[in-house]
Amino acid sequence: MRTIAEIENEIIDDFALFDTWEEKYQYIIEIGQKLKPLAAEFKTDDNKIKGCQSSVWLTASENNGILEFSADSDSVFVKGEIALLMEVLSNQSPEAIVNAELGFIDQIGLRSHMAQTRANGLAAMIKQMKLYAVGFQHKNV
Amino acid sequence: MRTIAEIENEIIDDFALFDTWEEKYQYIIEIGQKLKPLAAEFKTDDNKIKGCQSSVWLTASENNGILEFSADSDSVFVKGEIALLMEVLSNQSPEAIVNAELGFIDQIGLRSHMAQTRANGLAAMIKQMKLYAVGFQHKNV
Amino acid sequence: MELTSVKSTFDVTAIRKDFPVLSEMPYGKPLVYFDNAATSQKPQVVIDALVNYYSHYNANVHRGVHFLSQKASDAFDVVREKVRGFINASTEREIIFVRGTTEGVNLVAATYGRKNIQKGDTILVSAMEHHSNIVPWQMLCEEKGARLNVIPMNENGELVLDSLEDLLNDNCKFVAVSHTANSLGTINPIKEIIAKAHSKNIPVLVDGAQAVAHDEVDVQDLDCDFFVFSAHKMLGPTGIGALYGKLSLLEEMPPYHGGGEMIKSVSFKGTTWNEVPYKFEAGTPNIADVIAMGAAIDYWNSFDRAAAHQQEIDLLNYCTSKLADIPSVRIIGTAKHKAAVISFIVDKANAMDVGMFLDTKGIAVRTGQHCAEPVMDWFGIPGTIRASFMFYNTMEEVDYFIEQIKKAIQLLAV
């Protein structure tokens, strides 16, 4: 299993191929379009992070101490963002997720674009993913 | 009897001798220092135009259709201002006072200095003098 | 109907030179600034007014006997007359400086509203108000036990006045309505609304935030009781705006904030208020921005406003017809009388995604609810993409915008 840091580095390398925000945007859209849709049963208000410009549904399941996230959004770009986060945080232990610093977000040079909506920016999604991890951590104690 | 316009012109000529605000200030102070003090009996609240930085007492008397003003202030500068106004408006008929346009104030180049305290600037004093004139006008009707 | 890109007689190329931001190159691409309803760009003269003030005569105003203070006071005071002229108030005493539209509405709610609205009363707003002309009234209703009523609108985004007589019933004590709706572009028949309200002796506040930058406003002709706007939407700086109120109303209103300038005399036993408008302006005013707002008004008076307005109408019509040709685009807000604001959605594409795509091309639009959530709810949509024009925009910019919208649809609406 690759560590969070390893995956982050791969993503940083991927993004290093792009010079412009235009290319990065299109790449994130592509990732978003590939994310498989969340089953309707999970698109509940409980799973919703409601923002100003788009909604995100996020859920997590655990298998042998390893967490897996599923998510969807009405914005393809946000789906791309969350797909990136899931690439890093899915299939990790709750501990690793809780402790992840996620420096890659700064390094791929998208912070300002990704943080643009206060309520459902990356921060809110990361917070929710970490809350899930904390929840499963306690469950295991 | 000189007309208001004639007196205004004389004052404009006087001030034309001065180039600087410093000289004009000192001249107004001189005029103020020469104004004879108002008798204590007239320094009543009724006669007071209360301002933010100084107070003015102003009273008027009439003799044969001719008005005479008396005034005082705790500021020598304001006394100088009012002495200038009295030079122009004292010893005139109520009609002439009511109709006076007092263009000299703009022309002696002191408008901004003289208007600096909103409440008891020149405007308030002129207004009060004209109110006296209106009062005596009606009395004579 | 197909319009072609027509050259207006208005000299847009010359006027664009007055606005430094317009030569910015985000991501190396020429800026196409279509977010004017959010805030307008500023001409150099407005920036110069700020620099000049801070570099040469910065001082606190009023009561100061020294040179800088008098120069600052003179420059500050003269703006009240400029604002009066800009909206044709009858005296400059009817002009109160506020932070912007939002503060203006709140000031009226906190003074006129608190004094006059009582339990059981209703306040009437319209279905297309900006949050700033809804929430202050909701808060007042909540405090007083009053109720908010709403003038409905139709599917074109036009107010439906059939029920107005009913809504203006004996309980109705105040009307607050926008001159031009920021989310839809609709220009409302406020003169008619005001006349009807006045026939029942109900005062009317007009939210002029979007109107002042596009139409010449005459508050005496409108006969509105209050009118509010923000300088930042009409070429002026952020942080300043004006509230107009009829003098007779202002005189009877209790003061707003307590502090310096708004008092006549203060003692621990009791305090008396200064005259209108100072009664409503406590504390050191936003001196520099007031002066810069004056420079913005001077700028408005320096060119042909009718021609500038025509340029905006041309942009609106041209862009509307071009968008109408794109099958997956749906324009939200198709009122007969519209300002140069086009809100639209794209089938199967999220508004923010489209906005971000346009951003990568150097085009600035706004996406989302535009602080008018009830409007979005009415149309049953989460938000729109909004392109809003100013006279300094060009037909060529519209062409480029349309081209990029088509690309966005290819990429996103799949």
Place this chain on the structure above:
Amino acid sequence: MELTSVKSTFDVTAIRKDFPVLSEMPYGKPLVYFDNAATSQKPQVVIDALVNYYSHYNANVHRGVHFLSQKASDAFDVVREKVRGFINASTEREIIFVRGTTEGVNLVAATYGRKNIQKGDTILVSAMEHHSNIVPWQMLCEEKGARLNVIPMNENGELVLDSLEDLLNDNCKFVAVSHTANSLGTINPIKEIIAKAHSKNIPVLVDGAQAVAHDEVDVQDLDCDFFVFSAHKMLGPTGIGALYGKLSLLEEMPPYHGGGEMIKSVSFKGTTWNEVPYKFEAGTPNIADVIAMGAAIDYWNSFDRAAAHQQEIDLLNYCTSKLADIPSVRIIGTAKHKAAVISFIVDKANAMDVGMFLDTKGIAVRTGQHCAEPVMDWFGIPGTIRASFMFYNTMEEVDYFIEQIKKAIQLLAV
């Protein structure tokens, strides 16, 4: 005691070059700006921040997906952290942008005050407050049927705390007191006042308008509940300032203005509030001035504040001793702990006349009541002449000032 004009180690000549106004020549005479307590001058970097914003990235903040809006939002948001650092709040969420001190005090009165003050309660202020920290509380008392109490002062202009225990009785629900008095220069023992009030669970608002530009403020060390100041007195622009509030208090306070930004969701059925601090910031903020206020804080952090402070103390001591040598001068405000503010009167001369005389010589002082009428009443005087210094003032300026005061006395005190 006779001090001679001493050269400070602080490089005043270099620092003066940062302030363009200081090279002005009113009436052809070098400007001597001693009206810093009214408003400070601005360094070039603050002016540049405004020009830069309006010329290169002016846009409305938040929710905007485009380049300019994001650049503006980033520049805007980062200032909250700068302000936090400037007064050492524990989190930037405790910082609310307001127009200035006056609005800050009024905001607290309108939210915390309206919610918590009731009939029969008392609010405690001090005898040397600025009108902005008296009138909002008088208005609140009037509305609620509460009473204003006053911490008395002695003939030096120092608060007398003997009666504080009594004043902080069970009825007392709020204390509002200035850190530094603008009319007298007194630095109040607010840490002691706060501790005593807290021992009775009474919250304290500190008016920091005069303090922030002179002392380093640490709101956590003071343990005050609210702290307000204006940017324009601390090298920043007009029209902006900050209110600090302890997070736990802010969370429980009702909102202030209604409008955009302060809401989470709006519908005609009901509206929910955004989080602190946004709950208190309705409408388009004063974006440019917030950014410029950040530039002012950066400037404060760019030089040796202790040395700057020492320069002010030197100016204060030197000027005080020189004035004390003039028989007809009486200094009003002779507290042990003083900021660089000297209020004085001249026997037989009206303060405004003296101020105008100094003005003819290029010297800017303030005269009058300094928005502190109760202080003037206490001393039984109509007003004072006030010279207030900033670190960019020089001993030579003081010498010239003293010389001109002597001339004024010759002319006026006859």
